[in-house]
Amino acid sequence: MTSSVVDRRGLLHFLLASGAYLALPRTTLASPPYTWAKREIERQHDETIQRILSWIDAPAIASLDTGYEASCNLTMQLLRDAGFQRVNKIETSGKPGIFAILDAGAPRTVGLYFMYDVMPADPKEWSSPPFAAALVDKPGMGKSIVGRGAANQKGPEGTFLAALHAFRSAGRRPPVNLVLIAEGEEEIGSPHIAQLVHEPAVLAALKKCSCIFMPDAGQNLAGTVQLTLGAKGIVEVELVCSAQRWGRGAEHDLHSGYKAIVDSPTWHLVEALDTLVSPDGSRPAIDGFFDHVRPLSERDAAIIARAASAPDAEEVLKKALAVNRWTDDANFSAALKMLANDPTINIEALIAGYTGTGSKTILPSRAIARLDLRLVPDMSAKEILSKLRDHLDKRGFGDIEIRDLGSYDPTETSEDSVLIRGTKAIYALDRVPFTVSPRLPSSWPGYIFTGEPLHLPAGFIGIGHGSGAHAPDEYLLVESVLSGVAGIDEATLFYVKLLYELATIR
C-alpha cells in the first residue's frame, strides 16, 4: 500500500517530465570555475557518504516515539562539524527542534529548514536494512545510498552540509550567514513547528534571512526539477462519533442484535459525513467553504495551460496514478487547474468495529473518520476548522468530536523572489531543465515562513535524484550514470553556487 503513496513533496515530481520545459532565464552570474570547490567536494566524497550513512543509522521516528535523544544529538553534532558556531536544542511540547547559526560575517543571511525525523520502515519490506544504510549499485542508475531518510531528507541535507565542509576545508567563508532550524516532527505534520520558529531568538534570527529553503534532491529520472511556488494548506482531523458523547447508543460494543433498540454511532457518523460533500461525493459542501478561495492568477493559469498542452502529459499522469478519468470528467487543462486551486475534502480513513480478517456481528460503540481538507489561498486552517464545527453543529452533529491532527495554512512564494530567481539562475547555469508549479496539491508547513510575521520566500531546492520516501528501499543516487541527473558531488556543488548567487542577487 505505502509503496504507491508518494510523500507530500514528491507529488508531481514526475508530472510534465515529458516536455515543454519553461524557457531558461538568463543567469545573473558569470560562471566562475569553482575549481577549489570541485576539488574539495571530490576529495570528501567518501566522507560525505559515510556521514549520511551514519545519520540514517540513528533514526528518530515521531509516530513511534523512538530514537530522539541519539538522533537529535547526532544532528546537532553534524551541524557543528559543518561550521555552525551556535547549535541549540529548542524544546517544544512535542519533540525538540534545533536552532543553529553559522555567522560568516557576510552582509546577507539565508535560512535553512531541516528535518531530522524519518518515516517508520518495516525491514521485511526492504531489500536492504532501512536503518543500517548501505551503498548499493542500482543497475542503470548508479551507486545509491539505500536507507530510511536517504531521499527524505537526510541525504539531501547531508549533501548541503557537504557544501559547507567544502568551504571549511578550502579555508573559505561561506558568502552568506546561515540560520538553520531542524524539526523532529515533520513526518507527523509538524504539529509544533510554530513553537520552534516563534521562539524569540529563532524568530529574530529568521527575520534577518532573505529566504529559507529545505535541501531536496529534486530531479526526476529525466533530470528535470520542478520549482514549486506554493502548496495547499491542510486541515487534518479525526471525526470521532461515540455513544458516550452522543448520549445515544451503548458505551461499549454490543452484539449487533441490539441494533433494533440501540442507536448506532457509526450510522450517525455516516449521516454527518454525507452532509460534507455534494451528492456525488466530489465537491465540498461545508457551509461557507469556498468564501475565501482566490481565483488562479493569470500567470498561474498560463503556466498550467502550457503544462497541459505538453504532448503525452495527460497520459503519463493517468498511467502513473492508475486513473482512467478525472473528477467530473474534466479535460486535462481543467484538471490541472483543479489540482492547483480546488480545495478538497478527502476521507483518508474509516474505522469502526472489527476491522480484521473475518467479521464480527457487533454494534460498535464508536466510529472514526479521518479527513484531510486541502486549502488554497486565502483560506485558513483556523477558518475551516471553525466552519466544519459550525456546519456539524447546525445539522445535529454537535456531539461529533473534531480532533485536529495537524492543520495549517496554504503557503505561497513569489516567482520574483530572490529564492526562485536565484535558483533559476543556477539551473540555467548548469542547464538543468525545470518546470514551475504554481501550487503543489499536497501540503507542507511553509506558511510558518511565508506567512506572518516572517514573509520569507520558502521552498525545496536542489538537484540530484532520490525516491522511495515513505516507501521501502528509499534511496539517494550518489554516483549517477544517468544522463543529466546529478550525483552527490554535482548536487553539493549546486549548493555552493546557489549560496554565491543568493549572496549577490538583486
Place this chain on the structure above:
Amino acid sequence: MTSSVVDRRGLLHFLLASGAYLALPRTTLASPPYTWAKREIERQHDETIQRILSWIDAPAIASLDTGYEASCNLTMQLLRDAGFQRVNKIETSGKPGIFAILDAGAPRTVGLYFMYDVMPADPKEWSSPPFAAALVDKPGMGKSIVGRGAANQKGPEGTFLAALHAFRSAGRRPPVNLVLIAEGEEEIGSPHIAQLVHEPAVLAALKKCSCIFMPDAGQNLAGTVQLTLGAKGIVEVELVCSAQRWGRGAEHDLHSGYKAIVDSPTWHLVEALDTLVSPDGSRPAIDGFFDHVRPLSERDAAIIARAASAPDAEEVLKKALAVNRWTDDANFSAALKMLANDPTINIEALIAGYTGTGSKTILPSRAIARLDLRLVPDMSAKEILSKLRDHLDKRGFGDIEIRDLGSYDPTETSEDSVLIRGTKAIYALDRVPFTVSPRLPSSWPGYIFTGEPLHLPAGFIGIGHGSGAHAPDEYLLVESVLSGVAGIDEATLFYVKLLYELATIR
C-alpha cells in the same frame, strides 16, 4: 472489546431475570425417581469432566483454519463412545460435518444439533489456558471447567453425552432413537450447514425426527432459563467499493493531494450507505425492505408486555447494555417489541485507508462496509439480498460489490411443539423457573431445521450455567453452590428425563 460482546445465543439470557416468570405448566409426567440414572451419573462424574476437558484441548477454529483433523476425529470417537452406532464424516465445501445415528429400536426419533468448532482465544487474556482446560473453583459459584468451548458448546454437549453414558452403563436403551449432526463452522456463521443437512442420508434421517435441539447450559445466575421460540434471520454482507469496479478513482492508494482530480471510492461508499437508512440512521430504507414483515402475534405481544412489566427489568437491561435510551426514545414495552420484531441494518465495520495508529494522508483506492441485516418472519435472506442489490443499482451504485458473508432466514418454533412442551414439562418437574422469548434479536441457522423441507421444532435446551462464550475465561459450572442452579450431574439428569418425556409426549 470482545468481552462485552455476548455470543449469538447468550443474548438476553440475563433479560428479565428479575422476576415475573411465566406460570409453570402442568407436567405430563409422573415423576419417577430415576435412581439408576442418578447413580450412574454420579459414578461417572469425574469421567464426564475429563471427557470435556480433553475435548476442549483439541480445538478446531474455523476462522484460523486450525485443528480440524484432530478435533473432528475426537468428536466422532466421543459419539461412538456414547453409543452412536453409525458415525460418519460428511465433507462439505468448507469444514467437514459429522452425521451420527443411535438406533435404540424406539418408536420415536429425536434430532441433536452439535457444533465441534470453537471461537479463537488469546491466552494472554485468560487467567487459565484456554486450550488446556482446567477445573477451577469459582468463589461463590463452585467448581467450573475453564477453557474455550466450556460453555459454547462442548461443555453442554458433553453433558448430554454423559446422559447417554448413563443409559449405557445402566444397561438401558435410550427411550428414543437419536440422529445427530455436528458442524465445524458454527462460529463463522454456518456457511455450509445446508450441504450437511441436505446430504440425502442426513436429510432422510432428520425427516424421522420429531424435533431437534442443541444442548445448552441455559440457566443464568438466578437459575432462570429462557425458552426461545425463534430467532431473527441474518444477511451479513461486505459492501466493497473499489476504483477498479467503479471505473473512477485510482486503482491504488494515492497521496490525498490528488483528491482534487481523482474520485474517491470511500465517498462513493458513504453516499451509498446513506441511502440505506432513514435520515437519523435508525430505520432501514432499502426499497421494499418491510414488504413481508409479519406483525407480532397476539400471544407474542402478550409475552412481551408481561416481560416489560417486570419490576426493574428496563433498568437491569439498560445497565447491562450501558445504554441510556432506546432508539426513538421508545418506552420499554415498545422497545421489547422492536427487539423481537423489527428488522435492522447495522454497520458492523467500516474499513478504509490506513486504520492504524497515527494517520496517513492517502486517497484510498477502496473502502469496505460490513453490514448485518436482521430479518423477521416472513422476510427471507434471498429476498433481502436481491432488494439490496436492486436498491443500490437504481441509485447509481451498481459498481458496489455485495459479498455475502453468511445469510439465512429467520427461524420459528411453535410454543405448542413437542420440543417446547416437553422441555416445559421437565422444567416444571424440576421447578426450574423459565421465561419465554418469542424471538431472539440475534440469529442462528435454525431455519435449516424449521424451514423447508424438514419443518422440525428446533431450539437450545438444557439447564446448568456457563458463560464467557466468545470472551476470555469461558466456563461451565460443574459443581454448583448456587441455589437453584444446576451442576453438571443435575444437567445430565435433565437430559435423561427430557428424552423420556420426548418419547411419550403427545
